[in-house]
Structures are given as structure tokens and as C-alpha cells.
Amino acid sequence: MSADSIVADWRPSATLEVLAARARMLAQIRAFFLERQVMEVETPLLSRHGVTDPALESLRLERAGIGGARWLHTSPEFPMKRLLAAGSGPIFQICKVFRDDERGRRHHPEFTLLEWYRPGLAMHALMDEVAALVRCVLHRQDLAMQRIAYRDLFCSRLGLDPWSASPDARREAAIRRQVPGAAMLDLDADGWLDLLLSHCLEPGLGQDAMSFVYDYPPSQAALARIRDDARPVAERFELYINGMELANGFQELTDAAEQRRRFERDLDDRRGRSQAPVPMDEPFLSALAAGMPETTGVALGLDRLLMIAVGATQIDQVLAFPVERA
Amino acid sequence: MASYKTNEFKGGLKILLDGDPYSIVENEFVKPGKGQAFSRVKIKNLKTGRVVERTFKSGDSVEAADVLDTDLQYLYNDGELWHFMHPETFEQLTADETAIGEAAKWIREQDICAVTLYNGQPLSVEAPNFVVLKITETDPGLKGDTSGGGGKPATLETGAVVSVPLFVQIDELIKVDTRTGSYVSRAKEE
Numbered sequence: 001m002s003a004d005s006i007v008a009d010w011r012p013s014a015t016l017e018v019l020a021a022r023a024r025m026l027a028q029i030r031a032f033f034l035e036r037q038v039m040e041v042e043t044p045l046l047s048r049h050g051v052t053d054p055a056l057e058s059l060r061l062e063r064a065g066i067g068g069a070r071w072l073h074t075s076p077e078f079p080m081k082r083l084l085a086a087g088s089g090p091i092f093q094i095c096k097v098f099r100d101d102e103r104g105r106r107h108h109p110e111f112t113l114l115e116w117y118r119p120g121l122a123m124h125a126l127m128d129e130v131a132a133l134v135r136c137v138l139h140r141q142d143l144a145m146q147r148i149a150y151r152d153l154f155c156s157r158l159g160l161d162p163w164s165a166s167p168d169a170r171r172e173a174a175i176r177r178q179v180p181g182a183a184m185l186d187l188d189a190d191g192w193l194d195l196l197l198s199h200c201l202e203p204g205l206g207q208d209a210m211s212f213v214y215d216y217p218p219s220q221a222a223l224a225r226i227r228d229d230a231r232p233v234a235e236r237f238e239l240y241i242n243g244m245e246l247a248n249g250f251q252e253l254t255d256a257a258e259q260r261r262r263f264e265r266d267l268d269d270r271r272g273r274s275q276a277p278v279p280m281d282e283p284f285l286s287a288l289a290a291g292m293p294e295t296t297g298v299a300l301g302l303d304r305l306l307m308i309a310v311g312a313t314q315i316d317q318v319l320a321f322p323v324e325r326a
Numbered sequence: 327m328a329s330y331k332t333n334e335f336k337g338g339l340k341i342l343l344d345g346d347p348y349s350i351v352e353n354e355f356v357k358p359g360k361g362q363a364f365s366r367v368k369i370k371n372l373k374t375g376r377v378v379e380r381t382f383k384s385g386d387s388v389e390a391a392d393v394l395d396t397d398l399q400y401l402y403n404d405g406e407l408w409h410f411m412h413p414e415t416f417e418q419l420t421a422d423e424t425a426i427g428e429a430a431k432w433i434r435e436q437d438i439c440a441v442t443l444y445n446g447q448p449l450s451v452e453a454p455n456f457v458v459l460k461i462t463e464t465d466p467g468l469k470g471d472t473s474g475g476g477g478k479p480a481t482l483e484t485g486a487v488v489s490v491p492l493f494v495q496i497d498e499l500i501k502v503d504t505r506t507g508s509y510v511s512r513a514k515e516e
Contacts, residue, residue, distance in 0.1 A: 055361050101333045101384065102363070104355025180366070180379035187362065187383060194362040199381070202358070222360050238359045245359045273385070 012320040018310050019320060025137050025306055026094065029114060032136055036129075038090040038116060043079035045096065046070045050278030052266035053222065057100035058278060059109075071278065072098040075299055076115055077223065078284035081252070084117055084295055085287035092116035094302070105314050106244060106304065109323055117297040123235050123251045126296040127212045130239055130247055133300075134210060138309055144209040150216050151231075154193075157201055162193050162217050163231055170196065190219050205240035213238050223259070224250035239300070241308055249298030256288035328390040332365040332382050340372070340393035343380070347372045347391035347444050357384070372442065372449055373424075391444065398441045398448075400433045408433075410441060410448065421448035429453040431486040432504045453504040458513045459483050461498050464490065 012019065033040065050058040050071035058071040073079075076093050083091055097113045118126055124147075131145045154162045160173045170192030174182035177200045187195060205211040214237035218226050221234035235251035253259055263280040270277060306318045316322045330339060335353040342348070348369040357363035363384035370377045372393065382388070398410035398419065407420040408430065421441070423430075425448045432453035433439060440452040464480035480490040480500075488502055490509045501510040 053360070055357075055363065102355065102357065103333075104357075107355050107357065179381055181381045185381060185383060191362040191383065194358045195364065195381070198356050198358045198364065199366075220361065248359045 009325045013316045013322055013325065014318050014320055018306070018312070018318055021310050022306055022318065025302065025309065028137050029092075029094065029133065029302075032133055033092050033116070036090075038092050038118075039088065041080065041083060041088070041091045041093050042095070043073075043076045043083070043093065045073055045098075047073055047079070047281070048279065049078070049281035049284070051075070052263045052270065052278055052280055054266055054269045054273060054275060057275070059098045059100050060276070074099050075113060077297070077299070078281045080115060080117060080297075081292055082284060082287040084119060085290055085292040090116070090118050103323070106307075108303065108315050108319060111315075112302040113299050114302050115297065115299040117252075117295050119293040119295040121296050123214065123237060123249070123296050126249055126298055127214070127237055127239075130212075130249065130298055130300065131210050134239075134241070134246075134305065137305060145212065146206075146209055147212045147214060150213050151233075153201060153213055154196070157204070158196060160196070167192060174200070190217070193217065193220070202240060202245065203243040206242055206244075208242070211240045213240065221253070221262075222248075222250070223253050223262075225253045225255075227251075237298075244304055244308070245301075246304050246308075247298055247300035249296060252292070252295050252297050254288060254292050254294060256285055259288055260285055329387040330390055331387050332384050335365050335367060335382075340391040341369070342389040342391040343369070346374075347393050347449065349393070351377060355384075372444065392446070393449070394443045396441055396443060397438050400435060400437045400439055402435055403430075408451070410439070410451075413438070419443075419446075419448055421451050425449055426451050429504075431484060431507075432457050432459070432502070434459070434484060455503065455505060456501055456510065457504055458499050458501050459486070461490070461494065461496055461500060464494065464496055466495065 030040065046061065046066065048070060051074045056074045058074055060069060060071050062069045075097050076095055080091060080093060092114065094112065094114050096110055098110050100109060102109055127147065135141050135143050151162060154160050158173050160169060167189050170189065171182065174192065174195055179195060179199045215233040216236040218232050218234050221236060224234045224236035226232050226234050237249045238245055239247040267277065303315050303318050307315060310318065312318050330341060335350055337350055337352060339350045340347060341350065348371055351368040351370050354366045355363065356366050365382045365384060366379065367382065368377055368379055399413050401409040401411050407422060408426045410419050410421065427450065429439060429451040437454065439454065441448050442450045459482040461480045462483050465478050476492045477489040478492055479487050480494065481487050488507060488509050490500060494500060494512060499513040501513040502508065503510050
């Protein structure tokens, strides 16, 4: 390494103006929730349990001093739901979360998440609250809000019904939309939808507006409740601004038995893909069994919100010290 | 055989795809909010020089290409092949017309060239960025013209033809930028 790069390495990669904007954003968010009487909470970053989702890789630490194997959380969801079950009422948290193998222009293995829960509030009402918060942080009261169902998005933009299209039709849609190397990819049914969403649809979503995509295929429910319509849908939504995903929310699953089945299915998938096993969060399952109120919840990436606020194109522009110079 | 996972992808990494060696030019990590992540890469085919894009599923492995960049000394051309020698091991290697490419126009015996080896054999040869070569043929320019306002073709000792100022004469040495094939200046014997 040259002397020059050693000298450069001690400096923050974000400008001091951007760091000041970050501080203002955090203050605005706390004021927003204080006014709405949503309580700020803190839960552990290090847990005895990991996240089972095969698309997320928790960082694992093993030290005698902390009692053996521990996992850094990928979101504060499980302990926050334990607080809801304990009767906390509406709560929010701002914390660092950690995800292995995620690094890119919009990804950093450690990032700041705002997560909040609203017992009794319906999913579309929570979307309204997300929009209010974003308008407040961006000082853009005029920022338009759009809602589009996941199925309508795929049908109108790709001519593909995500509920009924065969895997071959999904692959053909990706080839038709010239996703490079699509013909060579080996993906499962949801993998093709993820490819189409991230490569063909996401770049066009939320152009100078907030686009909320909602009602996902049941296979992509994650921790959302499934609504048994004629065509069942997962009550889940995502927010996109300027072609970037910013938030993910659920009408939360409250059924402990169903939650356990989903964890077990995740663990099966992990085994099938030779991914590391993780212990499922039993205290969280116990909390669901004891009774968690009907609630909606959402997680919003604050680094990305700050990117939009200051017009940054790379996440490194809003971080004091990215992982390479941490 | 060595292989790389997508989380090891970065610019300059050499991978084997469909039987051809490629170098990664750019890697972009793409992931929807939840679900499958992808690596979208720009890759350069080291045989053809063509840059293409490919999408990989995160976690996929790709075979590593046995590609090595090294400096070799050019020895001679036997009419068909260009012979090189490793300056330390004295191992001799030959490059064919495809591998030598444009470099054939610029290199002289003894020159050190950057050679890319694929499975131990020269895949491409790069001439040094600047070479000093003797003019073997050019029209006598107008006497006293030192303005460099005009130009004329000059054939060099390697056979390459470059445009030189009118005042430059046969048997003079000139410095050439091999990347653009253009005259830089007159030169003295090194």
C-alpha cells in the first residue's frame, strides 16, 4: 500500500455536510415519533439466535466471554415483537444491523435501520405513515405517493402473472428484457421474480415519487400474514424512490404455529443449499404463542434515505467510514 | 480446479466461462429487498477483447482461469511464430499471430513485453507504451522546415508506417506511442 493511500484512509468518506445531514435526519425521526407517541426502544445486537431466511446471512461470533455462539442481528424484528407481546404498544428503534456478503453501490454489510411497529394500524395506513416520515425527512411535502399491487406491476410492465406464470415463462421474460446471461441462470420460481423485479422493474419505480408495491406472492411472505382471498396474497409492501428499494413492511404474522413452519421450511432450504444452520428464535416463538397484538411493522434503510436527501449515488458517500476503512 | 464465489468477484479477477478466459471489468451487487441476490458483471473476453455482461446468482461459483501477467523478452520471429524468453528462468515460449496482434508492429529483438499467459501459453502481447525505432524509408523533407506543420509517412525498422514531421530523415531514431501509433519526438540511441 502506498503512503498516499494510508494517509487517505483515516479520513471519512462522507463529507462533514453529509454527516451533519445524518444527524439532522436522526433528530427529525425522533421528533416525528415523539409527537406520535411511539416509544423508542433498544434491543440486543448480539443474539443467541440467527435469522433463518436463506437470503440473509447473519454474522456469527463465538467467544467464551459472551457465552458461546452468538449472531449479530440482521434486523431487530424478533426482540421488538417480544416487546409488543409484553404490551409495549407502538415502538420504534434506530440501530445498526449486519448482513454478511452484501457489499455494493447501495449495500454495506453494516447499515442503519429504522424499524417501527404500529399495533392496530392497517397496512395501507402504515404506508401513509411511512410516506409522512419520508416527506418530513426530505422536506418534500409535495412528494407524490403511488401504490401498485405486485401482480399489477408484473402484469402491466412485463405481461407476466407472477401467480400463474410457469418457470419457463419467467425465464423467457428475463431473456426478452435482455437481462444479460439470463438464459444461463438456474433459478427457482421466486428467484426469477426477484431477478425480474431487481433488474427490469425496480429501476423504473418511484421516479421523483414514492412507489409502494404491495400484496406479494405468498411464497414471498417472509414474516407477513397471508390473506386468504380467491388468490391468496402476502400482506407485505415495499417502498421505492428513484429506482431504489427503501423499506419493507408487513401485516405481521401472529400465528406461532405457522411461524414455526416457516422457520422450519427456511432451515430445510438452507440445508438444501449447504448454508450454515442457525438456531431458530424460540423466545420469539414463545412470545407469539403467548399472544402478540395484531400489528403492522416496517423497516426502512436510513443510509439510503440519506442518499436521497443529499443526492448521493453511492452508499459510501453517506457513511463516515465504510468497511474497507473501518 | 480453483474457483471463485460471487462474493470474491472484483475488477481484474480472471475467470473461465464457456471455455474462454475472461477478466472481470466491473461487478455490481444487486439484491431485492428480500430474496435472491445477484452479481451483475461486465467481463472482457481475453481472447477477443470483447466486453459482455453476465448475471450470476449470489453464491454461485465460477472456475478460475489460469491467467498470468508476466514480462518476457522478445527473441526473434521465425516467419510464423514470435519467440519469447522468461528473463529469469530462461524458459522459452512462442506466440502466434493472434496473440502477438498489433504488438508485432512495434517490438524489436531484446525488448521486454508484457505478456498474458493462459494455461502457460501466450494469449496476448503488449508492446511497451513507448518504443524508439529507426526510420528506414521516408521522402527527403524540405530543407530548413522545422515547423512540423506538415507530415509524411515513414517506414520504421519493424515495418510499421507512422506519420512523421517533414524534417525527420532516414536513419534517424524516433519515439513512438504504441497505443496510438503516433510519432512523439526524435530520439537518441539509448
